[in-house]
Amino acid sequence: MRVTFTANGKPVEADDVWEGESLLYVLRERVGLPGSKNACEQGECGSCTVYLDGVPVCACLVAAGQVQDREVLTVEGLAGENGELGLVQQAFVDAGAVQCGFCTPGLLVQTDALLERDPQPGDNDIREALSGNLCRCTGYEKIMDAVRLASVRKCAARGTGQGAGQGTGQGAGQGTGRNTGPGAGKGGAE
Protein backbone atom coordinates (compact mmCIF):
# COMPACT_ATOMS: atom_id res chain seq x y z
CA MET A 1 0.00 0.00 0.00
CA ARG A 2 0.98 3.64 -0.30
CA VAL A 3 1.36 5.81 2.81
CA THR A 4 1.65 9.59 2.68
CA PHE A 5 2.38 11.72 5.70
CA THR A 6 4.41 14.70 6.87
CA ALA A 7 7.90 14.03 8.19
CA ASN A 8 9.83 16.91 9.75
CA GLY A 9 7.58 19.41 8.02
CA LYS A 10 7.90 17.90 4.54
CA PRO A 11 5.37 15.74 2.73
CA VAL A 12 6.65 12.21 2.18
CA GLU A 13 5.29 9.24 0.30
CA ALA A 14 6.18 5.59 0.78
CA ASP A 15 5.18 2.94 -1.75
CA ASP A 16 4.88 -0.85 -1.49
CA VAL A 17 4.47 -0.63 2.27
CA TRP A 18 3.54 -3.99 3.79
CA GLU A 19 0.32 -3.71 5.80
CA GLY A 20 1.94 -5.02 8.97
CA GLU A 21 4.95 -2.73 8.70
CA SER A 22 5.88 -0.27 11.44
CA LEU A 23 6.37 3.47 11.14
CA LEU A 24 9.96 2.86 12.22
CA TYR A 25 10.64 0.65 9.21
CA VAL A 26 9.07 3.18 6.87
CA LEU A 27 11.19 5.99 8.32
CA ARG A 28 14.46 4.07 8.19
CA GLU A 29 14.09 2.02 5.05
CA ARG A 30 11.68 3.89 2.81
CA VAL A 31 11.92 7.63 3.35
CA GLY A 32 15.60 8.11 4.22
CA LEU A 33 15.30 8.99 7.90
CA PRO A 34 17.50 6.44 9.71
CA GLY A 35 18.04 8.61 12.81
CA SER A 36 15.40 6.72 14.80
CA LYS A 37 17.05 3.47 15.84
CA ASN A 38 15.70 -0.05 15.69
CA ALA A 39 16.69 -1.97 18.79
CA CYS A 40 13.97 -3.95 20.53
CA GLU A 41 10.94 -3.66 18.21
CA GLN A 42 8.65 -4.07 21.22
CA GLY A 43 8.51 -0.64 22.85
CA GLU A 44 10.90 -1.59 25.63
CA CYS A 45 13.90 0.57 24.77
CA GLY A 46 12.65 3.91 23.47
CA SER A 47 15.40 4.20 20.81
CA CYS A 48 12.81 4.82 18.11
CA THR A 49 10.92 7.59 19.94
CA VAL A 50 9.40 10.13 17.54
CA TYR A 51 6.66 12.70 17.79
CA LEU A 52 3.34 11.63 16.21
CA ASP A 53 1.09 14.68 15.97
CA GLY A 54 3.17 16.27 18.71
CA VAL A 55 3.07 13.29 21.11
CA PRO A 56 6.19 11.17 21.76
CA VAL A 57 5.62 7.53 20.85
CA CYS A 58 7.63 4.44 19.95
CA ALA A 59 7.75 4.36 16.14
CA CYS A 60 8.11 0.57 16.24
CA LEU A 61 4.62 0.29 17.78
CA VAL A 62 2.83 2.49 15.25
CA ALA A 63 1.54 0.69 12.17
CA ALA A 64 2.64 2.43 9.00
CA GLY A 65 -0.94 2.78 7.82
CA GLN A 66 -1.82 4.63 11.01
CA VAL A 67 0.34 7.64 10.07
CA GLN A 68 -1.55 8.33 6.84
CA ASP A 69 -2.12 12.12 6.66
CA ARG A 70 -0.48 12.66 10.06
CA GLU A 71 2.62 14.55 11.19
CA VAL A 72 5.81 12.88 12.34
CA LEU A 73 8.81 14.66 13.80
CA THR A 74 11.98 12.58 14.12
CA VAL A 75 15.35 13.27 15.73
CA GLU A 76 16.49 14.68 12.38
CA GLY A 77 13.82 17.34 12.81
CA LEU A 78 15.34 18.58 16.07
CA ALA A 79 18.28 20.08 14.11
CA GLY A 80 18.07 23.34 12.19
CA GLU A 81 17.55 23.56 8.43
CA ASN A 82 21.27 24.02 7.78
CA GLY A 83 22.20 21.13 10.05
CA GLU A 84 23.12 23.04 13.21
CA LEU A 85 22.28 21.03 16.28
CA GLY A 86 19.19 21.81 18.31
CA LEU A 87 19.44 22.89 21.93
CA VAL A 88 18.87 19.43 23.39
CA GLN A 89 21.24 17.80 20.88
CA GLN A 90 24.03 20.28 21.68
CA ALA A 91 23.53 19.74 25.42
CA PHE A 92 23.99 15.96 25.00
CA VAL A 93 27.22 16.56 23.06
CA ASP A 94 28.54 19.09 25.58
CA ALA A 95 27.68 16.95 28.61
CA GLY A 96 29.31 13.85 27.12
CA ALA A 97 26.01 11.99 27.31
CA VAL A 98 26.68 9.97 24.16
CA GLN A 99 28.72 6.79 24.08
CA CYS A 100 27.71 4.19 21.50
CA GLY A 101 24.88 6.52 20.51
CA PHE A 102 22.22 3.94 19.78
CA CYS A 103 19.81 5.16 22.45
CA THR A 104 20.58 8.84 21.86
CA PRO A 105 17.96 9.66 19.19
CA GLY A 106 15.14 8.43 21.42
CA LEU A 107 16.52 10.23 24.46
CA LEU A 108 16.77 13.46 22.47
CA VAL A 109 13.15 13.36 21.35
CA GLN A 110 11.89 12.37 24.80
CA THR A 111 13.98 15.10 26.48
CA ASP A 112 12.74 17.64 23.96
CA ALA A 113 9.16 16.68 24.83
CA LEU A 114 9.87 16.87 28.57
CA LEU A 115 11.37 20.37 28.36
CA GLU A 116 8.57 21.59 26.12
CA ARG A 117 6.09 20.53 28.81
CA ASP A 118 8.23 21.48 31.81
CA PRO A 119 11.33 23.61 31.14
CA GLN A 120 12.54 23.19 34.75
CA PRO A 121 12.06 19.51 35.65
CA GLY A 122 13.36 18.13 38.93
CA ASP A 123 15.58 15.06 38.89
CA ASN A 124 12.72 12.70 39.63
CA ASP A 125 10.70 14.27 36.81
CA ILE A 126 13.63 13.67 34.45
CA ARG A 127 14.02 10.06 35.55
CA GLU A 128 10.30 9.45 35.15
CA ALA A 129 10.22 11.07 31.70
CA LEU A 130 13.20 9.00 30.52
CA SER A 131 12.08 5.75 32.18
CA GLY A 132 11.15 4.25 28.82
CA ASN A 133 14.56 4.95 27.25
CA LEU A 134 17.24 2.36 27.93
CA CYS A 135 20.97 3.14 27.72
CA ARG A 136 23.46 0.32 28.26
CA CYS A 137 26.64 2.46 28.15
CA THR A 138 26.47 5.60 30.20
CA GLY A 139 24.91 4.64 33.51
CA TYR A 140 22.57 7.59 32.89
CA GLU A 141 24.45 10.16 35.00
CA LYS A 142 25.80 12.07 31.98
CA ILE A 143 22.34 11.90 30.45
CA MET A 144 20.91 13.49 33.61
CA ASP A 145 23.63 16.17 33.29
CA ALA A 146 22.68 16.75 29.66
CA VAL A 147 19.00 17.24 30.47
CA ARG A 148 19.82 19.66 33.31
CA LEU A 149 22.14 21.56 30.96
CA ALA A 150 19.50 21.70 28.24
CA SER A 151 17.03 22.96 30.85
CA VAL A 152 19.36 25.75 31.97
CA ARG A 153 20.00 26.84 28.39
CA LYS A 154 16.34 26.68 27.48
CA CYS A 155 15.37 28.79 30.48
CA ALA A 156 18.22 31.22 29.77
CA ALA A 157 17.03 31.55 26.18
CA ARG A 158 13.56 32.30 27.47
CA GLY A 159 14.89 34.55 30.21
CA THR A 160 13.15 32.58 32.96
CA GLY A 161 14.20 30.68 36.03
CA GLN A 162 17.30 28.73 36.73
CA GLY A 163 16.77 25.41 35.09
CA ALA A 164 16.56 21.90 36.45
CA GLY A 165 18.55 20.75 39.39
CA GLN A 166 18.91 18.39 42.24
CA GLY A 167 15.78 19.56 43.93
CA THR A 168 15.53 20.54 47.54
CA GLY A 169 17.64 17.76 48.91
CA GLN A 170 15.16 14.92 48.97
CA GLY A 171 16.61 11.53 48.18
CA ALA A 172 15.69 9.75 45.00
CA GLY A 173 12.21 8.32 45.01
CA GLN A 174 10.81 10.97 47.31
CA GLY A 175 8.89 14.06 46.33
CA THR A 176 9.12 15.64 42.92
CA GLY A 177 12.52 17.21 43.45
CA ARG A 178 11.30 20.53 42.13
CA ASN A 179 14.31 22.79 41.88
CA THR A 180 14.69 25.60 44.33
CA GLY A 181 18.46 25.43 44.47
CA PRO A 182 21.05 27.27 42.48
CA GLY A 183 22.09 26.67 38.93
CA ALA A 184 21.96 23.47 37.00
CA GLY A 185 22.86 21.09 39.77
CA LYS A 186 25.63 18.55 39.67
CA GLY A 187 27.84 18.83 36.63
CA GLY A 188 25.28 20.80 34.72
CA ALA A 189 27.04 24.15 34.89
CA GLU A 190 28.54 25.38 31.69
Add this chain to the structure above:
Amino acid sequence: MEFLRPATWDEALAAKAENPTALPIAGGTDVMVELNFDVHRPSAILDLNRVTELTEWTNDGAVVRLGASVPYARIIAELSGPLPGLALAARTVGSPQIRNRGGVGGNLGAASPAGDSHPALLAAGRDVFVEAASVRGTRMIPIDDFYLGVKRNCLAADELIRAVHVPVADGPQQFSKIGTRNAMVIAVCAFGFALHPKNGTVGTGIGSAAPTPRRAVEAEEYLRGVLTERGLWESGGPLGAEVVQRFGELVKAAASPIDDVRGTADYRRHALAVMARRTLTWCWNDYGRQIRSAA
Protein backbone atom coordinates in the same frame (compact mmCIF):
# COMPACT_ATOMS: atom_id res chain seq x y z
CA MET B 1 -3.00 -8.83 4.59
CA GLU B 2 -5.41 -5.95 4.33
CA PHE B 3 -5.19 -2.63 6.15
CA LEU B 4 -8.68 -1.31 6.90
CA ARG B 5 -9.04 2.34 7.87
CA PRO B 6 -12.64 3.14 8.84
CA ALA B 7 -13.30 6.84 9.38
CA THR B 8 -16.33 6.39 11.63
CA TRP B 9 -17.60 3.96 14.26
CA ASP B 10 -20.32 2.67 11.91
CA GLU B 11 -17.73 2.03 9.22
CA ALA B 12 -15.58 0.22 11.79
CA LEU B 13 -18.48 -2.06 12.79
CA ALA B 14 -19.28 -2.76 9.14
CA ALA B 15 -15.63 -3.58 8.44
CA LYS B 16 -15.46 -5.93 11.43
CA ALA B 17 -18.68 -7.67 10.34
CA GLU B 18 -17.27 -8.16 6.87
CA ASN B 19 -13.82 -9.22 8.14
CA PRO B 20 -14.45 -11.03 11.44
CA THR B 21 -10.84 -12.22 11.63
CA ALA B 22 -9.46 -8.69 11.25
CA LEU B 23 -7.30 -7.68 14.20
CA PRO B 24 -8.29 -4.30 15.68
CA ILE B 25 -5.40 -1.93 16.38
CA ALA B 26 -5.54 1.35 18.29
CA GLY B 27 -2.45 2.24 20.35
CA GLY B 28 -0.60 -0.72 18.84
CA THR B 29 1.42 -1.37 21.96
CA ASP B 30 0.40 -5.06 22.00
CA VAL B 31 -0.58 -5.67 18.38
CA MET B 32 2.59 -4.27 16.81
CA VAL B 33 4.83 -6.39 19.02
CA GLU B 34 3.11 -9.49 17.66
CA LEU B 35 3.44 -8.25 14.08
CA ASN B 36 7.09 -7.20 14.49
CA PHE B 37 7.99 -10.64 15.81
CA ASP B 38 5.70 -12.43 13.37
CA VAL B 39 3.89 -14.15 16.22
CA HIS B 40 0.63 -13.46 14.54
CA ARG B 41 -0.28 -12.83 10.90
CA PRO B 42 -3.93 -11.72 10.85
CA SER B 43 -5.97 -11.63 7.65
CA ALA B 44 -6.44 -7.91 8.07
CA ILE B 45 -5.64 -5.06 10.44
CA LEU B 46 -8.49 -2.79 11.45
CA ASP B 47 -7.10 0.62 12.40
CA LEU B 48 -9.32 2.48 14.88
CA ASN B 49 -7.22 5.66 15.16
CA ARG B 50 -9.47 7.65 12.87
CA VAL B 51 -12.55 6.92 14.98
CA THR B 52 -12.08 9.96 17.19
CA GLU B 53 -15.00 9.33 19.56
CA LEU B 54 -13.05 6.36 20.94
CA THR B 55 -10.63 8.86 22.50
CA GLU B 56 -13.38 10.72 24.37
CA TRP B 57 -14.80 10.19 27.85
CA THR B 58 -17.88 11.51 29.61
CA ASN B 59 -18.81 11.69 33.28
CA ASP B 60 -22.48 12.09 34.24
CA GLY B 61 -21.58 12.32 37.92
CA ALA B 62 -22.36 8.67 38.65
CA VAL B 63 -20.56 6.78 35.89
CA VAL B 64 -17.59 7.50 33.65
CA ARG B 65 -17.98 6.23 30.10
CA LEU B 66 -14.37 5.82 29.06
CA GLY B 67 -13.71 5.54 25.33
CA ALA B 68 -11.70 2.44 24.42
CA SER B 69 -8.78 4.45 23.01
CA VAL B 70 -8.39 7.17 25.67
CA PRO B 71 -4.66 6.79 26.30
CA TYR B 72 -3.36 5.99 29.78
CA ALA B 73 -1.57 9.35 29.90
CA ARG B 74 -4.95 11.11 29.70
CA ILE B 75 -6.57 8.77 32.23
CA ILE B 76 -3.83 9.85 34.67
CA ALA B 77 -4.12 13.54 33.80
CA GLU B 78 -7.90 13.83 33.52
CA LEU B 79 -9.55 11.03 35.51
CA SER B 80 -7.55 10.64 38.73
CA GLY B 81 -10.48 12.16 40.64
CA PRO B 82 -13.41 10.02 39.50
CA LEU B 83 -11.38 6.86 38.74
CA PRO B 84 -8.48 6.87 41.22
CA GLY B 85 -7.82 3.11 41.11
CA LEU B 86 -7.67 2.97 37.33
CA ALA B 87 -5.50 6.11 37.22
CA LEU B 88 -3.05 4.53 39.68
CA ALA B 89 -2.93 1.39 37.55
CA ALA B 90 -2.41 3.53 34.44
CA ARG B 91 0.65 5.11 36.04
CA THR B 92 2.33 1.70 36.13
CA VAL B 93 1.75 0.86 32.46
CA GLY B 94 4.95 0.61 30.41
CA SER B 95 6.66 3.95 29.87
CA PRO B 96 5.58 7.50 29.01
CA GLN B 97 5.70 6.61 25.30
CA ILE B 98 3.53 3.53 25.85
CA ARG B 99 1.07 5.49 28.03
CA ASN B 100 0.74 8.05 25.23
CA ARG B 101 -0.63 5.34 22.91
CA GLY B 102 -2.16 2.47 24.86
CA GLY B 103 -5.65 2.48 26.37
CA VAL B 104 -8.06 0.31 28.32
CA GLY B 105 -9.79 -1.00 25.17
CA GLY B 106 -6.58 -2.71 24.12
CA ASN B 107 -6.06 -4.18 27.58
CA LEU B 108 -9.60 -5.63 27.45
CA GLY B 109 -9.21 -6.82 23.87
CA ALA B 110 -5.93 -8.61 24.65
CA ALA B 111 -7.40 -9.96 27.93
CA SER B 112 -3.98 -10.86 29.26
CA PRO B 113 -4.17 -11.81 32.95
CA ALA B 114 -1.23 -9.40 33.39
CA GLY B 115 -3.04 -6.36 31.96
CA ASP B 116 -2.73 -3.50 34.45
CA SER B 117 -6.28 -2.16 33.99
CA HIS B 118 -8.08 -5.34 35.00
CA PRO B 119 -7.52 -5.38 38.78
CA ALA B 120 -8.64 -1.74 38.97
CA LEU B 121 -11.74 -2.39 36.87
CA LEU B 122 -12.74 -5.41 38.97
CA ALA B 123 -12.17 -3.51 42.20
CA ALA B 124 -14.32 -0.63 40.94
CA GLY B 125 -17.35 -2.86 41.49
CA ARG B 126 -19.70 -5.36 39.91
CA ASP B 127 -21.44 -2.60 37.98
CA VAL B 128 -18.49 -2.03 35.65
CA PHE B 129 -19.54 -2.78 32.08
CA VAL B 130 -17.70 -3.28 28.82
CA GLU B 131 -19.69 -1.68 26.01
CA ALA B 132 -19.25 -3.94 23.00
CA ALA B 133 -20.91 -3.26 19.68
CA SER B 134 -21.45 -4.88 16.33
CA VAL B 135 -23.72 -4.26 13.37
CA ARG B 136 -26.21 -6.41 15.32
CA GLY B 137 -26.35 -3.95 18.21
CA THR B 138 -24.73 -3.02 21.50
CA ARG B 139 -24.10 -5.25 24.53
CA MET B 140 -23.26 -4.10 28.04
CA ILE B 141 -21.07 -6.90 29.39
CA PRO B 142 -20.57 -7.04 33.18
CA ILE B 143 -16.84 -7.04 33.91
CA ASP B 144 -17.24 -10.28 35.88
CA ASP B 145 -18.45 -12.04 32.72
CA PHE B 146 -15.88 -10.54 30.37
CA TYR B 147 -12.72 -12.59 30.95
CA LEU B 148 -12.96 -16.23 29.84
CA GLY B 149 -9.41 -17.58 29.89
CA VAL B 150 -5.78 -16.74 29.23
CA LYS B 151 -5.96 -13.98 26.61
CA ARG B 152 -9.59 -14.86 25.89
CA ASN B 153 -12.59 -12.64 26.37
CA CYS B 154 -16.27 -13.05 25.57
CA LEU B 155 -16.38 -10.79 22.51
CA ALA B 156 -18.01 -12.22 19.41
CA ALA B 157 -15.99 -12.18 16.19
CA ASP B 158 -17.92 -9.23 14.80
CA GLU B 159 -17.78 -7.14 17.98
CA LEU B 160 -15.56 -4.20 18.88
CA ILE B 161 -15.05 -2.56 22.27
CA ARG B 162 -16.56 0.91 22.24
CA ALA B 163 -16.07 1.97 25.86
CA VAL B 164 -15.95 0.82 29.44
CA HIS B 165 -18.44 2.17 31.99
CA VAL B 166 -16.96 2.62 35.47
CA PRO B 167 -18.81 4.03 38.49
CA VAL B 168 -17.36 7.25 39.87
CA ALA B 169 -15.43 6.42 43.04
CA ASP B 170 -17.34 7.06 46.27
CA GLY B 171 -14.45 6.00 48.52
CA PRO B 172 -10.70 5.48 48.51
CA GLN B 173 -9.16 3.14 45.91
CA GLN B 174 -5.66 1.71 45.59
CA PHE B 175 -3.56 -0.29 43.17
CA SER B 176 -0.36 -2.17 43.82
CA LYS B 177 1.91 -4.01 41.42
CA ILE B 178 5.06 -6.08 41.78
CA GLY B 179 7.76 -5.82 39.13
CA THR B 180 11.51 -5.97 38.89
CA ARG B 181 11.76 -2.19 38.52
CA ASN B 182 9.48 0.82 38.46
CA ALA B 183 9.15 1.31 34.70
CA MET B 184 8.60 -1.00 31.75
CA VAL B 185 7.53 -4.09 33.63
CA ILE B 186 4.83 -6.62 33.08
CA ALA B 187 3.31 -7.35 36.47
CA VAL B 188 4.65 -10.32 38.41
CA CYS B 189 1.33 -9.87 40.14
CA ALA B 190 -0.95 -6.96 40.93
CA PHE B 191 -3.84 -6.09 43.21
CA GLY B 192 -6.59 -3.50 43.08
CA PHE B 193 -8.74 -2.52 46.05
CA ALA B 194 -11.66 -0.15 46.50
CA LEU B 195 -14.02 0.86 49.29
CA HIS B 196 -17.61 1.53 48.25
CA PRO B 197 -19.19 3.17 51.31
CA LYS B 198 -22.41 4.13 49.49
CA ASN B 199 -23.54 0.54 49.05
CA GLY B 200 -21.42 -0.85 51.88
CA THR B 201 -19.28 -3.13 49.72
CA VAL B 202 -15.61 -3.48 48.91
CA GLY B 203 -13.98 -4.39 45.59
CA THR B 204 -10.90 -6.46 44.81
CA GLY B 205 -9.04 -7.42 41.66
CA ILE B 206 -6.15 -9.86 41.28
CA GLY B 207 -3.80 -9.58 38.30
CA SER B 208 -1.21 -12.03 36.93
CA ALA B 209 -2.04 -14.74 39.43
CA ALA B 210 -4.73 -16.81 37.70
CA PRO B 211 -5.70 -17.67 34.10
CA THR B 212 -7.83 -14.53 34.07
CA PRO B 213 -7.98 -11.35 36.10
CA ARG B 214 -10.10 -12.36 39.05
CA ARG B 215 -12.02 -11.05 42.03
CA ALA B 216 -11.24 -12.32 45.56
CA VAL B 217 -14.89 -13.01 46.34
CA GLU B 218 -14.49 -14.46 49.85
CA ALA B 219 -12.16 -11.67 50.89
CA GLU B 220 -14.72 -9.11 49.71
CA GLU B 221 -17.54 -10.86 51.57
CA TYR B 222 -15.51 -11.24 54.75
CA LEU B 223 -14.50 -7.58 54.85
CA ARG B 224 -17.97 -6.35 53.93
CA GLY B 225 -19.37 -8.37 56.82
CA VAL B 226 -16.84 -7.04 59.33
CA LEU B 227 -17.31 -3.42 58.27
CA THR B 228 -21.10 -3.69 58.49
CA GLU B 229 -21.39 -5.76 61.70
CA ARG B 230 -18.92 -3.64 63.66
CA GLY B 231 -20.34 -0.31 62.47
CA LEU B 232 -16.99 0.62 60.95
CA TRP B 233 -18.50 2.35 57.91
CA GLU B 234 -20.02 4.87 60.33
CA SER B 235 -17.15 5.14 62.81
CA GLY B 236 -14.17 4.85 60.48
CA GLY B 237 -12.45 3.28 63.48
CA PRO B 238 -9.42 0.98 63.37
CA LEU B 239 -9.79 -2.37 61.61
CA GLY B 240 -7.40 -4.24 63.87
CA ALA B 241 -4.47 -6.40 62.79
CA GLU B 242 -6.52 -9.59 62.80
CA VAL B 243 -8.97 -8.31 60.17
CA VAL B 244 -6.20 -7.02 57.93
CA GLN B 245 -4.33 -10.31 58.26
CA ARG B 246 -7.42 -12.39 57.51
CA PHE B 247 -8.24 -10.27 54.46
CA GLY B 248 -4.72 -10.83 53.12
CA GLU B 249 -5.02 -14.59 53.64
CA LEU B 250 -8.36 -14.71 51.79
CA VAL B 251 -6.96 -12.74 48.85
CA LYS B 252 -4.00 -15.12 48.74
CA ALA B 253 -6.36 -18.10 48.76
CA ALA B 254 -8.35 -16.68 45.84
CA ALA B 255 -5.35 -16.75 43.50
CA SER B 256 -4.26 -19.73 41.43
CA PRO B 257 -0.91 -18.63 40.06
CA ILE B 258 1.71 -20.61 38.13
CA ASP B 259 5.50 -20.62 38.13
CA ASP B 260 6.82 -18.74 35.11
CA VAL B 261 9.70 -16.54 33.99
CA ARG B 262 8.46 -13.57 35.99
CA GLY B 263 8.03 -15.33 39.32
CA THR B 264 6.97 -18.44 41.19
CA ALA B 265 3.46 -19.31 42.28
CA ASP B 266 4.56 -19.23 45.93
CA TYR B 267 6.05 -15.77 45.57
CA ARG B 268 2.91 -14.50 43.87
CA ARG B 269 0.67 -15.82 46.64
CA HIS B 270 2.86 -14.28 49.28
CA ALA B 271 3.07 -10.95 47.45
CA LEU B 272 -0.71 -10.82 46.98
CA ALA B 273 -1.29 -11.18 50.72
CA VAL B 274 1.18 -8.33 51.33
CA MET B 275 -0.38 -6.09 48.67
CA ALA B 276 -3.88 -6.85 49.94
CA ARG B 277 -2.93 -5.85 53.49
CA ARG B 278 -1.18 -2.69 52.33
CA THR B 279 -3.87 -1.46 49.95
CA LEU B 280 -6.58 -2.16 52.53
CA THR B 281 -4.61 -0.26 55.17
CA TRP B 282 -3.95 2.71 52.88
CA CYS B 283 -7.60 2.92 51.84
CA TRP B 284 -8.95 2.46 55.36
CA ASN B 285 -6.63 5.14 56.77
CA ASP B 286 -7.86 7.53 54.08
CA TYR B 287 -11.47 6.60 54.77
CA GLY B 288 -11.03 7.08 58.53
CA ARG B 289 -9.57 10.55 57.94
CA GLN B 290 -12.54 11.44 55.71
CA ILE B 291 -15.00 10.31 58.38
CA ARG B 292 -13.23 12.21 61.12
CA SER B 293 -12.88 15.41 59.09
CA ALA B 294 -16.59 15.24 58.18
CA ALA B 295 -17.57 14.79 61.82
